[in-house]
Amino acid sequence: MTVALIDDDSAVLHSMRLLIESRELPVACYESAEAFLEDLPETKPSCVVADVRMPGMSGLELQRVLKQRNHEAPLILISGHADVSMAVEALKEGAFDFFEKPYDGERLASSVNDAVQKGRRQSSENSERIDIAERLKALSPRQREVLEFVASGMSNKQIAAKLSISPRTVETYRAWVMERIGAQNVADLVRKVSAFLPQDPKA
Incomplete structure (x- = not known):
């Protein structure tokens, strides 16, 4: 440059x-x-x-x-x-x-x-913001829901209760989302996606 x-x-x-x-x-x-x-x-x-x-x-x-x-x-x-x-x-x-x-x-x-x-x-x-925005677009509505709850600090059990699915299913979604966004851990996930998420997660 x-x-x-x-x-x-x-x-x-x-x-x-x-x-x-x-x-x-x-x-x-x-x-x-x-x-x-x-x-x-x-x-x-x-x-x-x-x-x-x-x-x-x-x-x-x-x-x-x-x-x-x-x-x-x-x-x-x-x-x-x-x-x-x-x-x-x-x-x-x-x-x-x-x-x-x-x-x-x-x-x-x-x-x-x-x-x-x-x-x-x-x-x-x-470049990273553009890349993350494209990755978020590829998520399904349910994957996006799980992402928002994970980023808000909720546990798998809490998310499972919110969405009426099993904790094991949440874990599967969570692992897929982390891989899709390229996050190493929850802190990294929050750093990458926080600018794209609503301030308050869905009740």
Whole structure:
């Protein structure tokens, strides 16, 4: 996954490219936010570094567009005309970091590295959420019921009483559900599926 660098100043862009590539991170350079957005469907950057003031779309406007598209790669903004209110606005809107030109190269490189690690974690978590959602769709209504009760902390005997089936049948469902979701134990199951389940299990 690449680091996307966006700046209309080609000299600054080249300097940033050398800096980030020296950390053995792949880089893609763009001279406008619009060019970056055109390329976005094909590229999935793990971090975006953008100048705030550019002809056309600004870095702050790019931040809003990425947010609307639910693009979760961490965004680092850089400005030669920064003020405190601009930095506060960017950070409130979810920017990972904010630098004023001339920036400290080592600090920027360190921030990019941290952002890349965060971006990779988010990408992995998103992939897992999509995978779990697909696995849940494959469950039968009864398997889903057992899953919800297991995740709520109920024992096999309690679930059997709720569903008017034998504890052995519950155990069979439970084992199948754990395997289907890819959970190692109940705690792992709860971690994987809690975001997809109702807050209160069926009475």
